[in-house]
Amino acid sequence: xxxxxxxxxxxxxxxxxxxxxxxxxxxxxxxxxxxNALMDEFRAVVLTQDWHPADHLSFASQHEGAAPMxxxxxxxxxxxxxxDHCVQGTQGAAFHPDLRTNADLIIRKGFRREIDSYSAFxxxxxxxxxxLHGYLSERGITAITLVGLATDFCVNYSALxxxxxxxxxxxxxxxxRGIDLDGSMATAQxxxxxxxxxxx
Numbered sequence: 194x195x196x197x198x199x200x201x202x203x204x205x206x207x208x209x210x211x212x213x214x215x216x217x218x219x220x221x222x223x224x225x226x227x228x229n230a231l232m233d234e235f236r237a238v239v240l241t242q243d244w245h246p247a248d249h250l251s252f253a254s255q256h257e258g259a260a261p262m263x264x265x266x267x268x269x270x271x272x273x274x275x276x277d278h279c280v281q282g283t284q285g286a287a288f289h290p291d292l293r294t295n296a297d298l299i300i301r302k303g304f305r306r307e308i309d310s311y312s313a314f315x316x317x318x319x320x321x322x323x324x325l326h327g328y329l330s331e332r333g334i335t336a337i338t339l340v341g342l343a344t345d346f347c348v349n350y351s352a353l354x355x356x357x358x359x360x361x362x363x364x365x366x367x368x369x370r371g372i373d374l375d376g377s378m379a380t381a382q383x384x385x386x387x388x389x390x391x392x393x
Contacts, residue, residue, distance in 0.1 A: 204341030
């Protein structure tokens with residue numbers, strides 16, 4: 194069992210990010226058994242869940258003539274326009290059916306129409322908090338281990354924000370999978386290492 198000050202944060206293990214989903218990550222479902230087994234080592238387990246309204250402004254469908262995976266500018270900076278995914282209450286937004294969901298906390302993110310949210314800690318303006326930091330602080334947690342989807346987006350953003358907030362951060366690469374959009378995997382790995390994140 195890990196020390197009481199360590200938490201496992203499982204990022205976005207949802208149907209839409211697994212093979213067959215709207216924004217599938219290759220082999221995204223293969224990491225579920227390993228994540229389930231790892232949960233037994235931690236006293237604190239948190240799951241995150243992308244939870245978008247159907248008209249979320251990060252969806253290409255909300256921008257006339259925009260192709261999925263193209264870029265646009267939002268008030269908070271550059272934004273990938275995604276295929277519609279993880280719409281609140283849909284099967285796509287549900288956790289993978291084999292994932293253990295007996296976690297201490299489920300953090301839902303991306304529910305504000307006008308702003309996307311990759312990180313478990315902040316929306317993409319890097320200012321609007323999800324409440325996770327407050328929860329972990331009150332439980333005396335100072336170290337976090339991240340697994341899940343996708344390594345180069347939500348796992349990466351969560352790791353960088355965790356490091357910035359002063360946590361000891363570890364990302365278990367074999368229990369994460371990436372999208373690798375235009376070299377985003379290598380960029381994310383470098384950014385995490387530069388921030389002091391341990392890639393295990």
